[in-house]
Amino acid sequence: MSARLNHAQPYVLGFFRIVVGLLFAAHGAASLFGILGGAAGTDGGTLDAGAWPGWYAAVIQLVGGGLVLLGLGTRAAAFVSSGSMAYAYFHVHQEHALWPIQNGGEPSAMFCWAFLLLVFTGSGAFGLDRLLVRRTATRGERVPDQAPVTA
Incomplete structure (x- = not known):
């Protein structure tokens, strides 16, 4: 049983990353553009551009969530988003x-x-990070450090 769970770990982690990134990006989009059923501004509309800290938080949510969703620069995007x-x-x-x-x-x-x-686990399966690492490895270039995936 444990071996099967270990085999599924990168895939479950990939789905976890996708869901968390999607929810975070949707929250940012709702705050910035008033879409997806949300209106986070104090007046019931969108946030004013440059308003501290809400507008900056919404930009981090949209961009960071999108990057995490795609699995692109996952560790860095997750670090900024967590902070x-x-x-x-x-x-x-x-x-x-x-x-x-x-x-x-x-x-x-x-x-x-x-x-x-996600900062410590990386993107898991289905992330663009993994595609870029594979592409770099096939060209014989130095591959950036990735967290080991247990099989």
Whole structure:
């Protein structure tokens, strides 16, 4: 049983990355453009360009989520995204109450930890990172370090 689970690990990790990236990018798109059923601005519309910190957070969500979704620069995009969610939790939500269930910071906390996991695991299966690594390896060029995938 354990061998089968280990064999499926990169694929499950790839699906996890895709779902987390999609949800994060959708949140950014909703905040920036008012699409996908969301309107995150304080006036019920989109965020004003350059408004601190919301507009910058939404750009990180859209771009970082898109990169994670595609599995392109996954570790770097996940690192920046995790940091932005840590900032959101500690500087936006925690001032209202200590626990995420009390202060509305559950999504920020969950995204923060999910992206931190991806920093250490990499993109898993189905990511563009892996395609680029394979293409580089077939040309005989130096291959960047990747987390080992257990088979």
